[in-house]
Amino acid sequence: MSVNTMKAAVLDKPLDMNVKDVPEPEIKEDEVLIKVYCIGICGSDVHYYEHGKIGRYEVKEPLILGHEMAGEVVTVGKKVNNLHKGDRVAVEPGVTCGRCEYCKEGRYNLCPDVVFMATPPVDGAWAEYVAVRSDFVFPLPDEMSYETGALLEPFSVGMHAMNRGKIKPSDRLLITGLGPIGLLAIQSAQLYGVKEIYATDVVPYRLELAKKLGVTEAINPAEESLSERLNTLTNDKGITASIETSGNSQAVNDVLTVTKRGGRIVLVGLPAVPEVGIDVTHVVDSEYDVYGLFRYVNTYDPAIQGLKDQQIDIEQVITDRFSLDQIGRAVEKASNEKDTSIKIMIYPNGE
Ligand SMILES: [Zn+2]
Ligand SMILES: [Zn+2]
Incomplete structure (x- = not known):
């Protein structure tokens, strides 16, 4: 069986980022495949790029970074019934176990078994496609841009x-x-x-x-x-x-x-x-x-509704835009111009 490939930005080692052909993710029954249209560079991505680790998380194998994204659903797993092909969506990048005490009491951000994108060894989504469990995928209203969808992640904090x-x-x-x-x-x-x-x-x-x-x-x-x-x-x-x-x-x-x-x-x-x-x-x-505060919990639905109703324009924090091929320049800019480059967006499938 032949495997489809896609372009992804891979951090091979600190300060060494390369755009490569990698296997396209295969979805499980409860996942959807998303064509990534817009994805931000986060402080944590820059930190991994510069130092190769954050606290106890260390980049030991080549890693795809990026976790603030929006895109379009292109394939739907057999057991998914909340999403359809063609849906424009934002992705909450931490998939939790749903079974532990934290998950059950509604503080799933503290789940010890969370699988969080772009946190070693879990790949992120500076790539053309990403597979995500469907309950962490949120449809965007027609009038909401992919940029706003991607910004829902830092906005959630x-x-x-x-x-x-x-x-x-x-x-x-x-x-x-x-x-x-x-x-x-x-x-x-x-x-x-x-x-x-x-x-x-x-x-x-x-x-x-x-x-x-x-x-x-x-x-x-x-x-x-x-x-x-x-x-x-x-x-x-x-x-x-x-x-x-x-x-x-x-x-x-x-x-x-x-x-x-x-x-x-x-x-x-x-x-x-x-x-x-x-x-x-x-x-x-x-x-x-x-x-204290760790990431966020149950913020995507209220954020989407609130931003839509009140017409708050969070895209004003975007200062720079790059294609996936320009990822090296983009990350260098994020690393060296922190005072003036606030939020940098990457477009893995063109603008
Ligand atoms: Zn982030
Ligand atoms: Zn849990």
Whole structure:
């Protein structure tokens, strides 16, 4: 039997990415084959490209990266009844076991047996085709672009941060760090009806982008006192909830300082070194609720519905577009121009 081949970008070893012909994935009965039209470059992809590992996950065999995608269903497995050939879809890239305690209690993002794309040894989808279990595939409304479909993955992190932090419209919300996650968290907050959103970063381009997205104020804490500025802006009422996405130790301490007593803090960003000094007395005395966050859970359906209903344009975070053949340039750009290349999109089957 002859095997069909497809083009895929394969990370052979750190800093060595090659577009090759590889076997097209064969679908199982409960899977669909998706023709990938748009797929993002994520910080984790760049990290694997640069270092070959993240924590305990190490690239030991050649690996296809990429996990933020949308495309068209081209083949449907025998047991699939929720999708049809020709459906335009977004993919949630972590397929869980459905049986463990976490899965059963609705926190499947913590499933120990999750199979997550582009996390060694599981291949991702910087490729022409990918096979995905059908319950992690979500049809897109006609008017929703493949770009928005692909962005649902990082957007989901923002939405999960809102859920973790119990964010409500009346919050005075601070978002620190304006990479893709921070910027999409701003738009998640808007989806949740938050009106007062303050954002911080030290990169002017990113602050400008946050302003374009409609934040109340974008502040550079390297240039002025964040707490004084926030006091002025909130009429001394203070910040009721914070989402920290940068992983910068100063930013972690900033949210632990400027959030008012009784406030909620969601820590999303991973610091370069795991331990960051914090004033525990202040955390205790302030009776903060501090939440960690891992990926997201049950966000795709509400994200699709919410973005459609409220017509929030999350494509504004896309700064660059490349074909699959240009993947080397694209990843180098993502690696070297982090300040100004926010979200880079790859088009494995042409634009
Ligand atoms: Zn991602
Ligand atoms: Zn599970």
